[in-house]
Amino acid sequence: MSISELDRRGTTSSRLNVDRAVRERYSRAAQTREARLCCPVDYDPKYLAVIPPEIIERDYGCGDPSRYLRPGETVLDLGSGGGKICYIAAQVVGPKGRVIGVDRNDDMLALARKYLDTVAERLGYRNVEFRKGKIQDLQLDLEKLDAYLAEHPVRSSSDWLALEEHAAELRRREPLIADESVDVIVSNCVLNLVDPEDRKRLFAEMHRVLRHGGRAVISDIVSDEDVPEHLRNDPDLWSGCISGAFREDRFLAEFEEAGFYGIQILQRGEKPWAVVEGIEFRSMTVEAYKGKEGPCLERNQAVIYKGPWKAVIDDDGHKLVRGRRMAVCDKTFQIYSRPPYAEQIIPVPPNEDVPPEEATPFDCRRDRFRDPGETKGSAARAVTILPDDPCCGGDCC
Numbered sequence: 001m002s003i004s005e006l007d008r009r010g011t012t013s014s015r016l017n018v019d020r021a022v023r024e025r026y027s028r029a030a031q032t033r034e035a036r037l038c039c040p041v042d043y044d045p046k047y048l049a050v051i052p053p054e055i056i057e058r059d060y061g062c063g064d065p066s067r068y069l070r071p072g073e074t075v076l077d078l079g080s081g082g083g084k085i086c087y088i089a090a091q092v093v094g095p096k097g098r099v100i101g102v103d104r105n106d107d108m109l110a111l112a113r114k115y116l117d118t119v120a121e122r123l124g125y126r127n128v129e130f131r132k133g134k135i136q137d138l139q140l141d142l143e144k145l146d147a148y149l150a151e152h153p154v155r156s157s158s159d160w161l162a163l164e165e166h167a168a169e170l171r172r173r174e175p176l177i178a179d180e181s182v183d184v185i186v187s188n189c190v191l192n193l194v195d196p197e198d199r200k201r202l203f204a205e206m207h208r209v210l211r212h213g214g215r216a217v218i219s220d221i222v223s224d225e226d227v228p229e230h231l232r233n234d235p236d237l238w239s240g241c242i243s244g245a246f247r248e249d250r251f252l253a254e255f256e257e258a259g260f261y262g263i264q265i266l267q268r269g270e271k272p273w274a275v276v277e278g279i280e281f282r283s284m285t286v287e288a289y290k291g292k293e294g295p296c297l298e299r300n301q302a303v304i305y306k307g308p309w310k311a312v313i314d315d316d317g318h319k320l321v322r323g324r325r326m327a328v329c330d331k332t333f334q335i336y337s338r339p340p341y342a343e344q345i346i347p348v349p350p351n352e353d354v355p356p357e358e359a360t361p362f363d364c365r366r367d368r369f370r371d372p373g374e375t376k377g378s379a380a381r382a383v384t385i386l387p388d389d390p391c392c393g394g395d396c397c
Contacts, residue, residue: 041283047088050122052115059084061188062241062283063219063267066092073183074098076209078135079190081105083112086128087119089186095125102133102176104142131176135187136194136202138209139171177209185209185216189283192221192244203258210290213338216260219285221273222248231276242274245281252286260288261315262340287340292316296329297359300350302370303328303336319367320345327370329362352377 043064048056059082066088069075075089080101089099103109112130120126132142148166152159185206194202206216223245237243246254248268255263269282292315305312305320313319320326325348328336336345348370 043088047091050091050119051084051087052118055082055084055087055111055115058082058111060241061085061219062221062273063188063285064088065186065188065217065219065285068217068266068285068287069093069184069186072096074181075100076177076182076185077101078185078187078206079103079193080112080130081108081188081190083115083128083130085186085188086112086130087115090119090128091123093127095127097127099128100177100182101128101130102135102138103130104132104134106132133176135190136198136205137171138177138205139175140167141170141174141176144170144174179208180211180214182209183211183214185214185218187216187218187220189220189241191218192241192246193238194244196244199254200258203254203260207258207260207290212293213289213291215262215287215289216255217266217285217287219267219283220251221245221281222251222284224248224272224280224282225278227279228277231279237276242276242281248284251284255286255288256315259293260290261292261335262289263287263315264340289340292331292335294331296331296362296364297356298362299330299333299354299356299359300352300370300374301328301330301333302326302348302375303333304346304348306344306346316364318364321369325370325372325375327362327368327374329364330356330359332364348375350375350377 041061041064044067047066061084064085066085069089069092071092071094073093074097075086075093077086077089077099080086080103083101086099086101090097093099101112103112109130109132116126116128116130119128132146133140134142145163145167149163152162152166154160154163191199191202210216221241224247226247227243227245231237231243234243252263252265264287265284266287267283267285269284272280272282274281302325303320304325305322307322309322311319311321314332316332318326318328318332333347333349335341337347
């Protein structure tokens with residue numbers, strides 16, 4: 001018995017079987033192009049030249065997260081489909097980078113893998129691979145589970161329990177994607193296809209596989225209002241990337257609740273891609289970072305928010321007042337020194353470094369201004385330095 005057959009047998013509810021609707025629609029789309037599965041996206045033509053027309057014709061997306069990648073990164077594409085974004089990403093990250101596509105649809109995987117050698121020959125290097133798995137369960141390698149099923153068919157409840165035990169062992173010993181092994185996660189119009197009951201797990205899995213300081217860049221379809229139940233139960237609207245859309249504010253909240261920080265909208269469609277019963281559906285690309293885990297240590301650091309807002313509040317509730325030295329822990333200081341905050345923050349390190357092993361706990365539950373004396377050190381009051389030239393240099397006086 002195959003994984004697909006097990007999925008069908010496990011469905012007893014009258015509620016829409018999201019997995020089946022999506023699997024069947026995209027199996028057809030791997031064979032013949034379905035225009036209604038995508039909205040127009042402009043890709044850099046220089047990256048399309050090496051990609052075979054069959055992949056380009058059967059690509060279904062709503063954005064281009066690959067434009068936010070950098071050379072040398074390890075990239076994971078969730079719901080990689082025919083492989084277009086993976087093959088674009090392969091060129092952006094270059095020969096020192098790596099790209100892993102994950103999809104559960106056999107037809108799409110076959111299409112993507114069909115041209116691995118062709119694209120590698122055209123590029124002069126090979127840095128792409130495709131793995132079979134569900135994006136909400138990045139621990140389970142479905143091809144290894146298929147191999148087990150071929151030798152151990154499920155004919156009884158005992159067989160079913162043995163299958164579950166083997167799946168658990170695969171997750172533990174041979175995960176499809178290992179913990180903290182990826183620099184960037186990308187996805188193009190796929191997260192909305194996941195059953196709502198699995199979405200918390202989906203975002204948790206994304207957080208698990210990213211390295212500390214890694215990020216997710218996700219293009220997806222969002223709605224401006226909640227989608228009513230009768231639309232959510234329409235298999236064509238769901239598999240067509242419409243009725244499973246996240247409400248746009250909830251899409252951002254899902255990242256926050258999973259532990260991401262620095263969440264920002266990189267792109268939002270000015271006009272809706274589709275309107276159903278007055279509800280607008282449009283493309284949106286979001287970036288979110290991992291890395292705020294860890295202890296809060298006092299090392300006498302401060303940051304100054306440049307503006308233009310009078311004050312801002314970060315994902316941990318820290319309030320930054322424009323122009324004021326705000327006391328922060330070492331972890332927050334390091335986070336603010338990197339994207340996406342670096343251009344908005346002036347870091348103020350202490351004159352006298354406090355070694356981490358000598359640092360005391362910092363209370364991040366309250367906001368306070370940092371007295372300049374704390375960063376300058378105890379000997380600062382005894383220091384006087386006057387310039388040799390009364391002018392500041394140049395034409396200032």
